[in-house]
Amino acid sequence: MRLLVVEDEYRLSELISSRLKKEKYTVDVSLDGEEGIYNALSDIYDLIILDIMLPKVDGIEILKNIRKNNIKSKVIMLTAKSELDDKLLGFENGADDYITKPFHIDELVARINVQLRKSNSITNNTIEYGDIKLDLKKCNLINKNTNDEINIINKEFQLLEYFLNNPNQVLSKELIYDKVWGMENDIMSNNLEAYLSFIRKKLKLIDSKVNIKSVRNLGYKMEYKDEEIK
Numbered sequence: 001m002r003l004l005v006v007e008d009e010y011r012l013s014e015l016i017s018s019r020l021k022k023e024k025y026t027v028d029v030s031l032d033g034e035e036g037i038y039n040a041l042s043d044i045y046d047l048i049i050l051d052i053m054l055p056k057v058d059g060i061e062i063l064k065n066i067r068k069n070n071i072k073s074k075v076i077m078l079t080a081k082s083e084l085d086d087k088l089l090g091f092e093n094g095a096d097d098y099i100t101k102p103f104h105i106d107e108l109v110a111r112i113n114v115q116l117r118k119s120n121s122i123t124n125n126t127i128e129y130g131d132i133k134l135d136l137k138k139c140n141l142i143n144k145n146t147n148d149e150i151n152i153i154n155k156e157f158q159l160l161e162y163f164l165n166n167p168n169q170v171l172s173k174e175l176i177y178d179k180v181w182g183m184e185n186d187i188m189s190n191n192l193e194a195y196l197s198f199i200r201k202k203l204k205l206i207d208s209k210v211n212i213k214s215v216r217n218l219g220y221k222m223e224y225k226d227e228e229i230k
């Protein structure tokens, strides 16, 4: 899953992003409000951690724009103790949660997990679809019927996670690039094909009936075909 951290205190944003990367999230950082709003409106983030006091454009303004543009990213606001009123303002404008500075990084991680679990029905850090299960902590892809498993990391992991969160839907190449590679992607489309073929091989290796099909001129779709006659 892809997260955006909008926080102008460099050390804090580094702390948050390095911790979230350890939790296997993909993280982008914006150090001011202008870049923050540009990134937030790209609609590629599952969750945005949004500081209120920011140079150029403040967090409340960014939040208003996110919701005005119908962007469904979860938003957790960061507020200073002296900004109690800001919390209320945040909720009025569609924030999902807030955390008061100074906070313990574990608490932020816990709240992020709560928000993302709510929206994606992830239980016990796994995502399931068809006959497979992806362990988000261990980065293992598991066949639920046979318990065969295989390790899956980096871009393959991110791609698979994205498909698992959006099964039976055609996902365009552009959407996949934005979600997995981020805004500043300039990857040749061959790379996507290559990554997908690695994933398909791994699905075959654990005998899964889940497949990622290419849909001509439109993109790709994850499907589960249980061919057993019942």
Ligand code: CA
Residues within 6 Å of the ligand: 007, 008, 009, 051, 052, 053, 054
């Ligand atoms: Ca700030």
